[in-house]
Amino acid sequence: MEQPPRVSQQVKLAAHPEGKLRSTDFILAETPLPSLAPHQVLLRNRWFRISVSTRLMASRDAKEIKGIPFPALRPGDALADGAIGEVIAATPESGLKVGDTVSHSLGWRDYAVADARQCTVLPRERLDPVAYLGHGWTAYAALTRGTHINRGDTVLVSSGAGAIGSMTGQIARRLGAGRVIGSTGSPGKVEWMKHELGYDAVIVRDGRPFAAQLAEAAPHGIDVFVDMVGxxxxxxxxxxxxEGARFVILGALIAELNAQGSSAIAPTEIDSFQLPIKGITLRGYSACEDDPGAFAEWMQRLDAWRHEGTVCLPATIFKGLDNAPKALQEACEGKLKGVVLVEL
Structure with missing residues (x-):
């Protein structure tokens, strides 16, 4: 039987980032593991997710924000995010047993003591961490609950190569979209987005007016906009x-990843008169807050679509806890594709 560890290695915030986030804003530190209390389990993490929202929550003035499932960080705090781990010790009240594989929210560390009631048991056979830690379900919920797709719609997806966007374009197509357009800040991702993700057109944020590029890519207009950027x-x-266009707003990366400093304020100027004239609906949406039950439905649809070979799960995977800060820095710089995971 494995000897339970006495300490956990955790990534902690060393100092609030000034301007762009750097991997040196974080440190790797050992923290004593407490004895298990009733309903608790000791987990050895296998994978955890890297979210660019960590940049916002690491800012000096950060506060808890709806839709971001981890708290504001202060220097010395351990980071957290979605993770998959193996139970290596469990209390009788926990209902779990040694060897169980579970999802939980205490990533960014090698070992974690968690409340079993906040863990979800996963199948041990053929477990795909990208399916469980990725944001395909967020995209699916946004397109089926936050808004809807009509057959033949033209759909625009901002940040189309990111964790949510890389799935949104694919799902929109499966739900009946006729033309799917994505945006990216990286010219090197364009061909990959077209060939692997199935975008009909990709707009690169390269200094040219976005409106002019969108008019070229969608000369007859757009019906649905899934926005992560603002x-x-x-x-x-x-x-x-x-007329009748539907917008679903999932985030505002222009504020979260602002080069001068992350912020929860994202001013944007729009012609609001167009909303009533065209009958545009604009909805802010958070899948984890509004429709958490969509996850189970998404996993069923995902199984079917993967069996048909019509959906892929893009991911960038880093190895080792010590590489996690680098993974976050590169994710915030827009260098990576799909969901970003760290494998331990």
């Missing part, structure tokens, strides 16, 4: 919207 892209989408 700013110029939201402004352009309103101007290019068709």
């Amino acid at each position: 700013g110029e892209q939201l402004t352009a989408a309103v101007s290019q919207a068709r």
